[in-house]
Amino acid sequence: MKDTDPWLARPSSIRLMWWIFAGLLIVLGLADAGVKQYNHFGVEGIFGFGAWFGFLSAFVMVIIAKVLAALLKRPDDYYGRDGNDD
Amino acid sequence: MIETVFPPGLILFLGAFLLPVLSGHIRSVVALALPLIALFLVWSVPDGAALTIHWFGYELVPVQGDALARLFGTVFTLMAFAGGLFALHRDNRFELAAAYAYAGASVGVVFAGDLLTVFVFWELMALASTFVIWCAGPSAWGASLRYAIIHLIGGVVLMAGIAAHVVATGSVAFTAMELGSIGTWLILIGFLINVGAPPVSAWVPDAYPSASWSGAVFLSAFTTKTAVLVLMRGFPGTEMLIWVGLYMIFYGIIYAILENDMRRILCYSIVNQVGFMVVGIGIGTEMAMNGVAAHAFAHIVYKALLLMSAGSVLYATGKSKTTELGGLFRSMPVTTICGIVGALSISAFPLTSGFVAKSMILQGAIDAHMALVFFGLTTASACAFLYVGLNFPWFTFFDRDSGLRPKDPPANMTIAMWLLVALCIGIGVAPGLFYELMPYPVDYKPYTTAHVVLQLQLLLFSGLVFFLLLKQLRHTPTITLDFDWFWRGLGRALGREFDGLSVTAWERLTGRMLEAARRFVAGIYRHHGPQGILARGWPTGLMTLWATLLLAAWLIAYYV
Numbered sequence: 001m002k003d004t005d006p007w008l009a010r011p012s013s014i015r016l017m018w019w020i021f022a023g024l025l026i027v028l029g030l031a032d033a034g035v036k037q038y039n040h041f042g043v044e045g046i047f048g049f050g051a052w053f054g055f056l057s058a059f060v061m062v063i064i065a066k067v068l069a070a071l072l073k074r075p076d077d078y079y080g081r082d083g084n085d086d
Numbered sequence: 087m088i089e090t091v092f093p094p095g096l097i098l099f100l101g102a103f104l105l106p107v108l109s110g111h112i113r114s115v116v117a118l119a120l121p122l123i124a125l126f127l128v129w130s131v132p133d134g135a136a137l138t139i140h141w142f143g144y145e146l147v148p149v150q151g152d153a154l155a156r157l158f159g160t161v162f163t164l165m166a167f168a169g170g171l172f173a174l175h176r177d178n179r180f181e182l183a184a185a186y187a188y189a190g191a192s193v194g195v196v197f198a199g200d201l202l203t204v205f206v207f208w209e210l211m212a213l214a215s216t217f218v219i220w221c222a223g224p225s226a227w228g229a230s231l232r233y234a235i236i237h238l239i240g241g242v243v244l245m246a247g248i249a250a251h252v253v254a255t256g257s258v259a260f261t262a263m264e265l266g267s268i269g270t271w272l273i274l275i276g277f278l279i280n281v282g283a284p285p286v287s288a289w290v291p292d293a294y295p296s297a298s299w300s301g302a303v304f305l306s307a308f309t310t311k312t313a314v315l316v317l318m319r320g321f322p323g324t325e326m327l328i329w330v331g332l333y334m335i336f337y338g339i340i341y342a343i344l345e346n347d348m349r350r351i352l353c354y355s356i357v358n359q360v361g362f363m364v365v366g367i368g369i370g371t372e373m374a375m376n377g378v379a380a381h382a383f384a385h386i387v388y389k390a391l392l393l394m395s396a397g398s399v400l401y402a403t404g405k406s407k408t409t410e411l412g413g414l415f416r417s418m419p420v421t422t423i424c425g426i427v428g429a430l431s432i433s434a435f436p437l438t439s440g441f442v443a444k445s446m447i448l449q450g451a452i453d454a455h456m457a458l459v460f461f462g463l464t465t466a467s468a469c470a471f472l473y474v475g476l477n478f479p480w481f482t483f484f485d486r487d488s489g490l491r492p493k494d495p496p497a498n499m500t501i502a503m504w505l506l507v508a509l510c511i512g513i514g515v516a517p518g519l520f521y522e523l524m525p526y527p528v529d530y531k532p533y534t535t536a537h538v539v540l541q542l543q544l545l546l547f548s549g550l551v552f553f554l555l556l557k558q559l560r561h562t563p564t565i566t567l568d569f570d571w572f573w574r575g576l577g578r579a580l581g582r583e584f585d586g587l588s589v590t591a592w593e594r595l596t597g598r599m600l601e602a603a604r605r606f607v608a609g610i611y612r613h614h615g616p617q618g619i620l621a622r623g624w625p626t627g628l629m630t631l632w633a634t635l636l637l638a639a640w641l642i643a644y645y646v
Binding site for chain 2: 006008009021024025028029031032035036037038040041043044048049050051052053054055057058059061062064065066068069072073074075076078079080
């Protein structure tokens, strides 16, 4: 990459942001040790609920979307150009 | 004692007709003043019936004030102001007028105290919003027709329901209804069509992105949220709405993940967010209804901000498909920052309006001990960051560099965006005043350590999924089939088939008629043509002979 790239697009800064992101995730994942979480339904009381539930639900949603995509995706001129159904 | 007030929506609706004939600075001043006058009038409406009309034995209440009406009236007029500022230099003289008429009609629905007033303004909204879409030019023609047809059908269903309800109860008053009679079912269906419920959710991502860069900002605000308001008034605590809302939530997420067009992504997320509100109405407790009202307000603001950001990109590049965009943060920093604030708000990050609003709906589910609903909403809250909070800004402003270097839009557009940024963050940081606008007293503390940690966990780990699966999530130049296939695909195929069959039938019919005509002419020709038996020249001698014979026959007969 060229040096003229803006700071955000440089590989070195992207690496740095990944490290910061990873650090944040670890802190948040372990935060339940210090914070008493709600436990209304029995499940959210499990350690790191937000972390694993957030990860899993996003992951599962992408899988479902991809399966649906295999069935329902069409080229974007399927209904004609501009979607004008011509 | 009833005080007489000027209907707040009417000033916007009537003032809109001035805009096409004005120009220059006068037009700008009028365009910015109208929504502010309307906002002032919204706050001057007292609680209770403020205007009544007797009409054919019914008591109509065109203006009736309460906290809910003030809240929606405030955000609708604020939105008209911000949208008007954003669209000030749009080169179509009719679009802003149509948009203001549309906003005025929505405010009319908000303050309507009877079902007939609701219906009248409901139809005016449908008409005015169709005009807004038309103003985008010929490319919007097909989508605007589909939009108009769906909303006119919805209007007919609503009118039929209102008529049946009025006959059954003898009253036109707009109060909470129990599902059971045909009238209330039809009214509910009419409302649900506008809210973007299945199976017609597709009208939202079909129609709105066909509007211009400025028109879509207005469209995103009014129709679905007006429908939310009338559902709040008419059907609070109707359990069916919980399931309708959950469908809308997951429909919005999945379709937005697969979508390529940035404005269509945002429209799918309208369906998702309105789904949250519909679930809240289905729960129906005071906490949930406060959540719905707060979420509607917050949503209108950040969704308009997102569509302004996307509209600025469309304005500057003429492109809307994310496969053709990317890397725009280099030359459009303001648009990028505003888009990101909108994205963080819609994801409900702490310190944004989404956080203080949406969590009240979840609290409503917790208080009502609805575990399934709670986990459904929590899943959706986590996914919000992935499917729109990152999906829109990442592929538009970051990701692969498209090489495009457009500039940030003109000042009026950026000021409008900053205004909404201030609202998003202001409400998120200091929700106290905001909570005072709610229909019921708010007893809720959004900022507890546990809540903030939980929300950040959900969001950031769903963000992790986004970046881990980035390759799989990259957009393709495709669309995803929806129920609208039945009218756009199957309907068209049937139409063509019918077309083909009817052409064949027509050809055979005309062929037969031609054949019959040909035969008729040929018959005449055979008898009367040059060689026809009736057209031959007859020799004079023959006639003399016949005349002689006839005379002879007469002579004989005379003597006999």
